[in-house]
Amino acid sequence: MIHIAVLASGRGSNFQAIINGVKEGDINGKIEVLITDNPDAKAIERAKKNKIPFEVVERKNFKERIEMDQRIKAILDSHNIDLVVLAGYMRIIKSKELLASYKNKIINIHPSLLPSFGGNTTAQKDAFDYGCKISGLTIHFVTPDVDAGPIIYQEAVDISDCRDETEVSLKILKHENKAYRKVVADFSKGTYVIKEGRRTQFIHFPIKKH
Ligand code: GRF
Secondary structure: OOEEEOOOOOOOHHHHHHHHHHHOOOOOOOEOOOOOOOOOOHHHHHHHHHHOOEEEOHHHHHOOHHHHHHHHHHHHOOOOOEEEEEEEOOOOOOOOHHHHHHHEEEEEEEOOOOOOOOOOOOOOHHHHHHHHOOOEEEEEEEOOOOOOOOEEEEEEOOOOOOOOHHHHHHHHHHHHHHHHHHHHHHHHHHEEEOOOEEEEEEEEEOOOOO
16 A cells, blocks of 8 residues: 655645545555645545544745755655646646655646646636637656656546536646546556556556555
C-alpha cells in the first residue's frame, strides 16, 4: 500500500473522490496528510471528518516563496510519501528540489484537454468562450513547466449542451472525480513510467510498498 499526500486549496471534491476510493478499497493506499495553503479550505473539513491529518502551509508565514515549498517537502518527507496528488492546489510548485525529489510522483488534474487552455485557472471559461464543443480533463505529471508535464490520462467531455461556464465546470468536474480516483487506484497497484520522451505507460507491480 502506498502513502499518499493530497494538496488542495479549496472545495476538495477531487480529494473526496480519493478519500472514497481508499474507503471503498479501490485505492490500495492511505492518505497520510492533506496539505493546504488556505485555512478556510473546505478540504480541511473533509480531512477532519475522515480523520486525515492536515497541515496548513500559508504563503504569508514565509518570507520567500521557496521556503513554503521547502516546508511542504519536509512534510512529505516526514510521511514517507509515494504519491503527491494536486487536487485544486492553486499554487505552482517552484522548488526544484521538491520537484526533483518527487520526480514522477507528483500528479495534477487540469480541467481541459491539454495543451489547450493550460497554464491558468480559467480553462473551463476559456473553452466555453471559445465555443468549444468538446473539452475535457488531463491528469499529468508535474514538472517545472506549468501544465506541461507528461500526460498520464485524458478524457474528452462533450460540452455542447452547456449554457454557461458553470455548467461546463460542473460537467467536467464529475468526470474529473471519477478519473482521478481511477488513476490514483492504478498508481497504488503499480507505477507509471515515461517512455520515449513523453509517452507514459502503466506498469503493474504486485509488491506492497509499505
Ligand atoms: C478542478 O476543476 C481541478 O481540475 C482544478 O481545480 C478544481 C478543483 O476542484 N485544478 P476540487 O477542489 O477538487 O473540487
